Amino acid sequence: MTTVNILSGGAAQGLVRGLAEAFKAQTGFGVDGEFGAVGVMADKLRAATPADLVILTQALLAKLAEEKLVSPSSIADVGRVETALAVRSRDPKVNAKTGSDLREVLRGADAIYVPDTKASTAGQHVAKVLDRLGIAYEVASRLKIFPNGATAMRELAASAAMRPIGCTQATEIIATEGIALSGSLPPGCELVTMYTAGVTTRAAHPQEAAALIALLTGADRKEQRQRAGFTG
Incomplete structure (x- = not known):
């Protein structure tokens, strides 16, 4: 064909x-x-x-x-398309209405699944948000970086971590089996592309x-x- x-x-x-x-x-x-x-x-x-x-x-x-x-x-x-938060379908959804909420959500995660922080739209934004929240160094060892959002979300779905979370484009979250759209990023941290x-x-x-x-x-x-x- x-x-x-x-x-x-x-x-x-x-x-x-x-x-x-x-x-x-x-x-x-x-x-x-x-x-x-x-x-x-x-x-x-x-x-x-x-x-x-x-x-x-x-x-x-x-x-x-x-x-x-x-x-x-x-x-x-x-x-x-907005950049949003994702959790495994079996996990409770997280709520981040403010930057302080988001800081605590990310601090509480033992694995953070994101796309390429240099070449992808969502990944670049996540890196900026971590800097803005003042926790980039603190969570660096927990970042799980993949070539694109789709791969990152598939890996999140299969994660054996206790409290994993993901952040990428909402469309990639919705398209991935085993993943749930958990919510938008709060004002001051949001990105719509x-x-x-x-x-x-x-x-x-x-x-x-x-x-x-x-x-x-x-x-x-x-x-x-x-x-x-x-x-x-």
Whole structure:
């Protein structure tokens, strides 16, 4: 089967998978590609990894368009995603209404599962929050860092720790079996990121890539986007 190839932030993986059958019925094409830290995916495109479209942060898409790697006229917003807290499904949910609450939640965890703190949107934000709360050094030995949020959440689901917690994009939490969305980060620690799609300038299948973007962003798919963790 011919496929449309994607390079995407992990935040969009659940939504893309959920629409793959509808896309196949519409175009006859399958969907393939890589999902991971947005910085890594952008660098893969720069290194000429074959891709028909990318789904990354709005800021990164703008840069890639300036670099003439993405067609500006094809760019469309998919939706906003918050960085949130996660627990294993069998564990009690945690509540962090203030920065002080969050500090105590993180201090009380014996393992903290997060994505790449240098290349991923959520991971970079977690590192900033730990600094802001003044506990980066205190919890450093408990950080469990993985290449992307999806991997971090799978590892959290399988964790043998007594009091583990995770922090990544809400969409990655929702898409992971054995994990529950525990709540938003409190004011002053929150992050909401707009994810945006665009057809690459070297696309082998630009028309089909545009059709997939239309499917991902269409008004008739709003409810599906919301179930996956995207907001307007």
